[in-house]
């Protein structure tokens with residue numbers, strides 16, 4: 001025979017209260033599509049990866065349609081090191097020659113994509129691994145820049161049919177940021193850029209970028225909880241926003257202009273970061289909007 005002691009009951013009541021608090025958000029977001037960008041730096045340990053997968057499956061279970069776009073910059077870097085090839089970045093983008101694009105495709109579409117798919121499936125979901133190449137999901141073109149970045153691409157067109165049919169079939173798409181150009185060449189796309197353009201093209205209700213910092217930080221390293229477009233531009237110009245944070249904030253602005261309702265940069269090192277962001281009144285990261293009135 002088992003008994004429930006008072007402290008157990010209090011713990012259970014606390015759990016029930018948390019579930020009730022999440023109810024209005026579940027209702028508000030049921031049927032909506034969320035694009036979640038899972039950065040290579042946020043995949044820092046197995047337990048966090050397992051919890052990320054559980055969060056994604058929970059979203060699907062409560063009627064939200066999550067679409068995961070992943071990165072893997074540090075993992076590409078490690079493989080390049082092993083092959084004694086150099087990693088070089090300009091404004092957060094990897095300079096990508098022919099050998100580098102081969103390695104990027106192998107790492108992103110191979111080990112990383114499949115391990116996220118496996119984690120989501122192990123958590124009870126039905127994940128399908130894709131890249132921009134599958135069913136012409138994303139057609140890329142060379143990214144023009146003052147310094148030649150090689151095979152770095154940017155999305156030119158998005159054909160979301162494969163996403164719509166996968167979601168309708170109850171699947172969770174997991175997308176690697178690799179795409180083909182019109183002539184069949186392979187392009188390496190920054191994963192934030194890939195996530196933002198997909199979010200815009202399918203008019204995702206929300207875009208989340210999970211990374212390895214609390215959000216956008218000011219010069220004193222304090223978290224900026226809300227930013228509008230003009231503030232983002234000033235922070236880039238004065239160098240406060242630099243490196244890998246540049247493609248993140250510009251991606252958020254592009255997704256908002258494309259039709260997403262809100263874009264947030266959040267700390268992927270925090271357990272259940274997505275659930276906290278979606279199902280509590282004020283998430284922990286930086287919320288980006290176009291203007292104060294949005």
Ligand SMILES: Nc1ncnc2c1ncn2[C@@H]1O[C@H](COP(=O)(O)OP(=O)(O)O)[C@@H](O)[C@H]1O
Nearest residue numbers: 039040041211212213216217240241242244245
């Ligand atoms: N103002 C800023 N606030 C926060 N992080 C910043 C800022 N400027 C530059 N960064 C850098 O951006 C990094 C996140 O980008 P990145 O390394 O590309 O992450 P991910 O792999 O998650 O895409 C942070 O770890 C930090 O070093």
Ligand SMILES: CC(=O)N[C@@H](CCC(=O)OP(=O)(O)O)C(=O)O
Nearest residue numbers: 040071072073093094189190191
């Ligand atoms: C062009 C470009 O920079 N592509 C990235 C793609 C992976 C990525 O963006 O990964 P994170 O999100 O983990 O940084 C790269 O080669 O690192």
